[in-house]
Amino acid sequence: MKQNLFSLTSIFLGCLLHLPPAFAQNRQPLDTQQQKQTAGDDFYQYAIDKKLSLGLPNGQNPNTYLQQGLQSDYAYIETIVKKSSQNKALNNNIAKQKLQEFYLSAKSGISSYELARKIFQQDMQHLKGINNYADLMSACVYLHKNNIAKPLFSLAITKHNLSRGLYVPTLSTEENNLAYSPVQFLQANEKSAMFHVAQDITALFKLAGHASSESLAYSQTVLKIMQQLARLENPSATAEKLSLKDWQAHSPQLPWPELVSDLLGKPVDDIWLINTAYFFKLESLLNQFPLADWKVYLEYAILRNSFLNQLHQEDVASLQTKKLKKSDALHITAFYGKDLIKQTYLNDFYIDKVDVMLRNLKIAFEQQITTLEWMSAPSKKIAIHKIKTVPFSILYPFSIKKYQDLNLHSKDIYENITALRAYNFQEKLNSFHKPSEYPAPNDIANGYFDGQEIKIFGGLLQAPYFYPHADDAINYGTLGAIIAHEMTHMLDPMRKSEPTFYNQTDQDAFAHKAKELIDQYSNYYVIDSIRLDGAITLSENIADLGGLSMAYKAFKLTKQGQGNRKIDGFTADQRVFLAWAKVWKDSYIPESAASYKPDPHPPGTARINGPVVNIDAWYEAFQVKQADNMYKPQDKRIKMW
Numbered sequence: 172m173k174q175n176l177f178s179l180t181s182i183f184l185g186c187l188l189h190l191p192p193a194f195a196q197n198r199q200p201l202d203t204q205q206q207k208q209t210a211g212d213d214f215y216q217y218a219i220d221k222k223l224s225l226g227l228p229n230g231q232n233p234n235t236y237l238q239q240g241l242q243s244d245y246a247y248i249e250t251i252v253k254k255s256s257q258n259k260a261l262n263n264n265i266a267k268q269k270l271q272e273f274y275l276s277a278k279s280g281i282s283s284y285e286l287a288r289k290i291f292q293q294d295m296q297h298l299k300g301i302n303n304y305a306d307l308m309s310a311c312v313y314l315h316k317n318n319i320a321k322p323l324f325s326l327a328i329t330k331h332n333l334s335r336g337l338y339v340p341t342l343s344t345e346e347n348n349l350a351y352s353p354v355q356f357l358q359a360n361e362k363s364a365m366f367h368v369a370q371d372i373t374a375l376f377k378l379a380g381h382a383s384s385e386s387l388a389y390s391q392t393v394l395k396i397m398q399q400l401a402r403l404e405n406p407s408a409t410a411e412k413l414s415l416k417d418w419q420a421h422s423p424q425l426p427w428p429e430l431v432s433d434l435l436g437k438p439v440d441d442i443w444l445i446n447t448a449y450f451f452k453l454e455s456l457l458n459q460f461p462l463a464d465w466k467v468y469l470e471y472a473i474l475r476n477s478f479l480n481q482l483h484q485e486d487v488a489s490l491q492t493k494k495l496k497k498s499d500a501l502h503i504t505a506f507y508g509k510d511l512i513k514q515t516y517l518n519d520f521y522i523d524k525v526d527v528m529l530r531n532l533k534i535a536f537e538q539q540i541t542t543l544e545w546m547s548a549p550s551k552k553i554a555i556h557k558i559k560t561v562p563f564s565i566l567y568p569f570s571i572k573k574y575q576d577l578n579l580h581s582k583d584i585y586e587n588i589t590a591l592r593a594y595n596f597q598e599k600l601n602s603f604h605k606p607s608e609y610p611a612p613n614d615i616a617n618g619y620f621d622g623q624e625i626k627i628f629g630g631l632l633q634a635p636y637f638y639p640h641a642d643d644a645i646n647y648g649t650l651g652a653i654i655a656h657e658m659t660h661m662l663d664p665m666r667k668s669e670p671t672f673y674n675q676t677d678q679d680a681f682a683h684k685a686k687e688l689i690d691q692y693s694n695y696y697v698i699d700s701i702r703l704d705g706a707i708t709l710s711e712n713i714a715d716l717g718g719l720s721m722a723y724k725a726f727k728l729t730k731q732g733q734g735n736r737k738i739d740g741f742t743a744d745q746r747v748f749l750a751w752a753k754v755w756k757d758s759y760i761p762e763s764a765a766s767y768k769p770d771p772h773p774p775g776t777a778r779i780n781g782p783v784v785n786i787d788a789w790y791e792a793f794q795v796k797q798a799d800n801m802y803k804p805q806d807k808r809i810k811m812w
């Protein structure tokens with residue numbers, strides 16, 4: 172796991188996910204260890220090779236599914252556009268509602284091909300008023316702002332080495348999205364690559380209604396311009412900030428201050444550029460070709476980004492028949508509603524799941540606290556209040572789009588497409604105007620309670636801590652236990668970093684249990700003859716015990732938790748504990764066993780085996796018997812939470 176400033180800092184704040192620095196060996200010699208098969212003899216050994224299916228077909232990674240699989244998963248898209256939102260209590264379904272509204276307007280009885288042609292013709296209207304190169308650049312800005320096409324430059328809101336961690340609007344050269352980059356097709360295999368690109372461009376112009384000879388001539392024009400653009404590429408260019416005044420001085424013919432301010436929706440004095448030389452030469456590049464050629468190039472840019480091109484790429488049949496098909500509305504929605512689909516998916520598979528999990532964890536804590544024998548009634552009241560009111564800051568590894576302001580009330584599909592495209596660009600700008608809406612870096616897999624709130628970083632919302640398509644048992648045993656671990660830290664009577672709300676009797680009773688836990692963990696071995704220090708690791712062991720116990724109780728509030736369906740041959744309860752083992756098994760690094768240093772976090776095997784021996788449900792789930800190695804009599808199990 173990548174270490175960085177944040178995760179290092181948070182270790183001192185009571186974090187949980189510092190990588191296990193050492194690999195704890197079981198007390199048995201290695202050869203007998205290999206024989207152990209039952210959960211009750213050594214749960215770590217038992218769990219380590221168990222395969223748990225995680226919900227995605229063919230072991231697909233959730234991250235690649237989100238990037239590539241989702242947009243062509245028509246079965247999923249169909250379920251969300253056709254079924255009305257089931258979970259009305261949650262606020263995250265706006266994207267789904269908008270998607271459904273859009274889908275209804277797409278069912279207006281127009282075929283994909285007819286719609287694609289009409290949208291293309293509408294888009295071409297914006298090139299009508301171009302009379303000089305300044306007009307041409309204004310048209311480019313318009314095409315960008317309305318998400319119609321992205322010719323001659325691309326805009327990203329991103330951060331650079333020199334931007335001091337800030338997200339800043341940045342212009343770079345045009346993305347060409349070709350199988351070959353322009354630089355590549357200028358270099359290797361020039362002839363064959365050129366042939367394919369030219370063929371493809373010619374086909375696009377024909378699709379737009381141009382005659383064959385004209386389409387061929389246009390494709391030659393486009394290629395000539397692409398070659399000139401390719402010559403100005405510089406793959407090693409880095410970002411630098413440029414004042415618009417300086418840019419204007421280099422480029423007197425084009426009104427850059429106005430163009431950039433128009434693009435960003437507010438007046439700005441400077442802009443970040445990647446490959447400044449390109450932008451300085453753009454004006455002379457424009458002058459190398461007549462205006463008519465540039466209009467052809469913009470037409471090509473529109474075509475390349477169009478639904479017409481999408482149909483051309485994937486669905487030749489519908490282009491031939493040009494008739495309305497049953498699936499057309501779905502097809503149109505899948506193309507224009509890409510961002511809405513993505514957000515709906517993120518809401519359904521990430522945000523809603525985590526929200527429900529938090530709600531169940533709070534209920535589980537509240538129910539359990541009322542039953543605790545060691546805690547006095549006044550303390551219970553305070554503890555429950557804390558659980559109910561503690562703010563959670565869940566930093567998702569993706570930006571969250573709300574879509575409240577997206578107006579799709581029209582029954583008119585054309586108006587809706589226009590609204591949706593412009594909205595998507597505005598969303599991009601919003602993230603510049605409101606930088607706090609940026610996603611958390613997803614290389615931080617950490618969480619902590621800082622005395623005020625419980626923070627969960629983006630890295631925890633990914634494997635091996637969270638599996639969006641897996642059954643609840645898996646996610647409660649992983650992310651659920653991690654979040655509950657932090658909630659337990661918050662209520663820990665031995666927490667030193669702030670004044671405690673517990674009275675002396677509570678503290679004494681808890682300290683007695685803590686002593687037992689220290690003894691239990693001090694019997695684990697880190698490596699060879701080095702014993703684990705149960706005192707140093709105490710607060711983490713308390714949090715692991717509380718975390719797993721509470722995650723299990725919260726899981727029992729879910730539908731799966733109340734049923735008894737087996738998956739992969741394991742009961743739901745077994746899966747919770749196996750998932751817990753999976754987290755710490757996957758975080759285990761054998762190399763680090765040699766570099767044991769005292770650390771508040773116990774090593775992997777202790778984290779897996781330590782809590783379960785105190786949880787009755789684990790004994791029941793795996794039918795652990797008195798004769799088993801890990802068995803603790805009921806009255807010796809440590810009940811803290």
Ligand SMILES: [Zn+2]
Nearest residue numbers: 185186187714
């Ligand atoms: Zn912790």
